[in-house]
Amino acid sequence: MxxxxxxxxxxxxxxxxFYFADFQLTRQKNGVSNLETxxxxxxxxxxxxxxxxxxxxxxxxNIGNGVAGDxxxxxxxxxxxxxxxxxxxxxxxxVHRYSRGSPTSANYLNINKAACATPFxxxxxxxxxxxxxxxxxxxxxxxxNSTTNFVGAGSGPYNQNSFDTRIDYAMRxxxxxxxxxxxxxxxxSESLA
Numbered sequence: 001m002x003x004x005x006x007x008x009x010x011x012x013x014x015x016x017x018f019y020f021a022d023f024q025l026t027r028q029k030n031g032v033s034n035l036e037t038x039x040x041x042x043x044x045x046x047x048x049x050x051x052x053x054x055x056x057x058x059x060x061x062n063i064g065n066g067v068a069g070d071x072x073x074x075x076x077x078x079x080x081x082x083x084x085x086x087x088x089x090x091x092x093x094x095v096h097r098y099s100r101g102s103p104t105s106a107n108y109l110n111i112n113k114a115a116c117a118t119p120f121x122x123x124x125x126x127x128x129x130x131x132x133x134x135x136x137x138x139x140x141x142x143x144x145n146s147t148t149n150f151v152g153a154g155s156g157p158y159n160q161n162s163f164d165t166r167i168d169y170a171m172r173x174x175x176x177x178x179x180x181x182x183x184x185x186x187x188x189s190e191s192l193a
Contacts, residue, residue, distance in 0.1 A: 015170065022164040032156035037147045038138045046121075048136045053121040058146040060120055074119050077126065091122045159187040 011018050040058040047054040056063070056075060064072025074090050081088030124132070141149040162184040169177045 017170075018168045020164070020166040020168075024160065024162045026158070026160040028158040029155050030158070031153070033151060033153040035148050036150045036152065038141055038150045039135055040146055040149065041141050041144075044135050044138060044140075047124060047127060047132060051124060053123055054127055055121050057120040062146065063120070075122055090119075091126070156188065159185075161185045 042055050042058050045051065060066070060068070060073070063075065064070060067073055076085070076088040076090055078088065139150065139152075142151045143149050162182070164180065164182040166178060166180040171177060
């Protein structure tokens with residue numbers, strides 16, 4: 001850590017007008033580690049490495065209510081159905097697309113893991129170019145979890161540049177006037193290795 005300070009105080013008019021200035025510069029580097037959640041290796045590999053379907057099966061327990069076979073536990077095509085989400089089509093790429101219906105409808109009975117071998121896959125062609133580019137930019141996870149699956153470590157620099165200025169004027173023995181201006185610039189960032 002390095003800190004540099006300077007604070008001159010000088011009279012402009014003896015016993016009447018003074019100025020004060022202060023400058024502080026701090027440079028500090030600390031070790032930093034973070035535990036983060038990034039896309040799983042399976043998702044990144046199937047979406048980015050030339051696969052035909054993006055496989056979200058690592059997140060099955062986190063989709064909808066997490067109960068296998070429940071209509072909330074499937075991925076639906078947002079470009080289909082009504083604006084409120086009803087009648088949207090399920091992504092079921094290995095069989096075909098199923099329409100979501102009420103739990104007693106024939107459509108609901110067809111939506112289960114036995115009938116849909118790929119309930120957590122979305123065709124790569126349905127993904128935006130921006131989302132695929134973002135997926136490609138992520139590093140490889142450091143463990144096989146679907147959440148908290150990346151530990152990154154590096155140095156975290158903290159930089160500060162600050163200054164104060166003040167002027168004091170003694171108009172009369174009972175009247176003093178002063179003005180002050182302060183400014184601080186802080187930068188805190190980290191570089192993960």
